[in-house]
Amino acid sequence: MTAPVIGFAGLTHLGLNMAAASAARGFKVVGYHGDPAVVDAINAGHLPVAEPDLDDMIARNRERLTFTSDDTKLADCDIVYISVDVPTDDNGQSDLAPITDIIATAERAMSGDALLVVLCQVPPGFTRTLSRDPARLYYQVETLIFGRAVERAMHPERFIVGCAKPDAAIDPRFENYLGAFGCPVLPMRYESAELAKISINMCLVASVGVANTMAEVCEHVGADWSEIIPALRLDARIGPKSYIAPGLGLAGGNLERDLATVIGLADRHATDAGIVHAWLANSRHRKDWCYRTLKQAVLDAKPDATIGLLGLAYKENTHSTKNAASLALLSHLDTRRVTAHDPQVRAAEVLPGLHQSETPLDACDGADAVVIITPWPLYREIDPTELARRMRGRALIDPYGLLSETAVTAAGLDHFILGRAPKRAAATAEARHA
Numbered sequence: 001m002t003a004p005v006i007g008f009a010g011l012t013h014l015g016l017n018m019a020a021a022s023a024a025r026g027f028k029v030v031g032y033h034g035d036p037a038v039v040d041a042i043n044a045g046h047l048p049v050a051e052p053d054l055d056d057m058i059a060r061n062r063e064r065l066t067f068t069s070d071d072t073k074l075a076d077c078d079i080v081y082i083s084v085d086v087p088t089d090d091n092g093q094s095d096l097a098p099i100t101d102i103i104a105t106a107e108r109a110m111s112g113d114a115l116l117v118v119l120c121q122v123p124p125g126f127t128r129t130l131s132r133d134p135a136r137l138y139y140q141v142e143t144l145i146f147g148r149a150v151e152r153a154m155h156p157e158r159f160i161v162g163c164a165k166p167d168a169a170i171d172p173r174f175e176n177y178l179g180a181f182g183c184p185v186l187p188m189r190y191e192s193a194e195l196a197k198i199s200i201n202m203c204l205v206a207s208v209g210v211a212n213t214m215a216e217v218c219e220h221v222g223a224d225w226s227e228i229i230p231a232l233r234l235d236a237r238i239g240p241k242s243y244i245a246p247g248l249g250l251a252g253g254n255l256e257r258d259l260a261t262v263i264g265l266a267d268r269h270a271t272d273a274g275i276v277h278a279w280l281a282n283s284r285h286r287k288d289w290c291y292r293t294l295k296q297a298v299l300d301a302k303p304d305a306t307i308g309l310l311g312l313a314y315k316e317n318t319h320s321t322k323n324a325a326s327l328a329l330l331s332h333l334d335t336r337r338v339t340a341h342d343p344q345v346r347a348a349e350v351l352p353g354l355h356q357s358e359t360p361l362d363a364c365d366g367a368d369a370v371v372i373i374t375p376w377p378l379y380r381e382i383d384p385t386e387l388a389r390r391m392r393g394r395a396l397i398d399p400y401g402l403l404s405e406t407a408v409t410a411a412g413l414d415h416f417i418l419g420r421a422p423k424r425a426a427a428t429a430e431a432r433h434a
């Protein structure tokens with residue numbers, strides 16, 4: 001069988017990564033975006049998203065990749081994925097208009113025999129409403145994780161495929177394409193596949209909620225959450241890959257969107273979603289951990305303190321600030337007294353007038369407190385002694401423990417880490433002299 005040509009209608013984060021991975025697996029790929037300026041930038045090597053290794057993967061497989069703003073090129077494809085990111089509002093509600101618009105565009109261009117695959121995350125029931133022949137219509141669960149998108153696109157654990165008839169054979173062209181990734185394929189009805197993605201995210205949220213709740217208990221009773229994690233990892237009922245590292249609440253768009261979807265379904269069908277409301281409340285409480293710590297350590301005594309803020313993105317290796325803990329912290333502060341640094345996000349894009357530095361240490365010059373709110377690898381390289389020399393105050397709020405606790409306190413700084421009691425420089429010095 002001749003290898004199918006794969007189309008991606010939508011070149012946002014999701015579409016670009018999947019297009020590049022498909023080319024890397026040996027397929028000819030047509031990537032479509034309706035804005036010629038975006039396509040010109042991609043063709044010139046300027047991607048609209050930040051993702052480790054994506055630029056290199058596109059460059060290595062350039063001969064199999066066509067990026068175009070001409071939707072008629074989708075007529076050359078055997079399979080066309082609908083691959084736009086789904087925007088969500090502050091309440092986690094999805095805006096499906098970009099999906100329906102691009103499906104209409106693709107349908108006008110595609111041949112009648114081609115397969116349409118919805119890759120975007122949609123609510124249960126969406127795919128079955130589309131007008132295409134069900135034999136040529138599929139839904140596939142996306143596996144995008146910002147900052148790890150290339151790895152996930154190239155090496156998925158499995159493909160979850162929604163079909164009109166799960167017991168029937170998958171179209172040979174689709175089977176050929178999916179088989180190139182060497183992972184299990186799980187066919188199921190459309191609605192089951194659409195709900196599978198939400199169910200996966202619900203399990204992730206439950207693990208995050210346990211980690212955050214118990215890490216906060218650790219901070220007050222002398223326990224250390226990092227010592228408890230190995231005990232959970234060795235429990236087969238929980239597993240080595242579960243999300244049990246404490247964090248600063250739910251961020252990004254997917255998890256909160258799915259929680260909002262389940263609450264909406266519960267309201268519509270009179271089922272109980274009390275635990276989902278509790279997860280959201282727990283997330284909002286945990287998202288303010290940096291502010292509560294900063295207030296207690298510095299702001300209560302010095303309300304006009306100056307703050308060095310390291311990180312604006314919601315996590316490392318991405319440019320996204322969707323639901324970022326940095327935004328929650330900034331909402332409490334006088335931003336005129338904050339200087340921020342982020343390798344990917346420009347401060348003015350987050351808040352007009354927010355000061356920005358070019359280097360991490362420059363953001364800490366004269367600061368009464370420093371908060372490392374995004375665990376960028378760059379920040380692990382900061383020398384605590386040089387940091388202490390640059391700062392005016394003594395408080396380093398480092399929720400993910402990027403810097404060595406011993407080195408930080410030895411440099412004369414108080415160190416605040418999620419899941420542990422604060423380590424004071426003075427207490428450390430007294431212990432050394434005892």
